[in-house]
Amino acid sequence: MADVKLDIRPVGAALGAEIRGVDLNHLRDDEFAAIEQAFADHLVVFFPEQDLTPDGHREFAARFGELEVINGLKKLDDQHPEIVVLDDAVTPAADVWHTDVTYRESPPITAILHMVECPPVGGDTMWINLYQAYETLSPPMKEMLEGCTAVHVNRYGAGNHEHPVVRVHPVTGRKSLYVNRIFASHIRQLSRPESRVLLEFLYRWCEQSRFSVRYRWSPGGVGMWDNRCTLHSVVNDWSGSRIIQRITVLGDKPTGLGEPRWPKFEPNANGASDFYDKNYPF
């Protein structure tokens, strides 16, 4: 445990906390250690009323790992290629529950947002605690899912990857569900009809309000989420300007509880029709 005591106020019972009493532009190592602990405990943390500079944003993010430089999105300036500017006038609202870019072998561990311009009403963001979504399943369901993997696909051809359906967090050691509506295509060890129904069940299970938090941003606020054990979605209900400066921290490769317990499902192995399978890439 860190020695320093931060002012930490939970904003929901399932996840999320506001942290006050620190200046992210000038962070001491003991303060950072306390923030890391709060991040592990609360999954999503917010720092209201920060006067964060682009350099401060980058230095804070770099404490968590290697920073991503994303081509194809608007950057703040040449001096800060890691800072992406998300402007609601040009960037579609991400209003479907998801975990970021899980079609990659190593999805990001976190995104750190600086809310530069906040609409007067609306534009909240919501998150889901995927530890709780896993922990509340029945023992037989947990056991089956722990032996399965899911293929995550970018539908615009930017790649795909197979990940465990139940992920073990590299820091906390806790298990969480690890599928999301945008990228999970199918569970590899099941037939397509089984996979389709089970994934839809898991999405609905995860997306219950009891596992969620909804956060109202304020101008100058900073927020970050653990992309390894949460879903997020913006509440697409605002008018006016909503501008965010974002830095993404590159991640580790998701690990489960060992190798998949069953092989890839082969529809023709038992003489069954492949009608349901032939339109899928795997």
Ligand SMILES: [Fe+2]
């Ligand atoms: Fe996202």
